[in-house]
Amino acid sequence: MNEFRDWETEKARGIIEELCETELKSCPETMIRLVQGDPADAILDMAAKEGADLIVMSPRGLGFEKRAKATSGMGSVTNAVTQNAEIPVQIV
The missing domain is CATH 1.20.5 (Single alpha-helices involved in coiled-coils or other helix-helix interfaces)
Structure with a gap:
């Protein structure tokens, strides 16, 4: 394993x-x-550990072609990060 x-x-x-x-x-x-673990927690933990002043992420964990066709908003990880981040989150 x-x-x-x-x-x-x-x-x-x-x-x-x-x-x-x-x-x-x-x-x-x-x-x-x-890092390994729950994606949202890992992103937030690493941002805090590194002293980041901005988190940049995609709205959903889809590839480019799927993302272009997606009709819904943010995925669960992006939503959790934006709701719990203590610093700005830029969605690209």
Whole structure:
């Protein structure tokens, strides 16, 4: 089980690093953190731990094509983060 989790973590890290390289070149202070647990709690805990002054997230955990077709508003994780964050949350 640990081997699978490690494989998944490294795969996620690669995807995130590639995204940061291609899309966030103008944000040199971007830090990558991979954590496990309840998504909303993990986001809020990491933001507090790192002293973040802004949380940026998508409205739903869908891929680009599905998100473009979605008719409903925020997903449950985004909703929980926006309701409980002590700092601003930017939905993109």
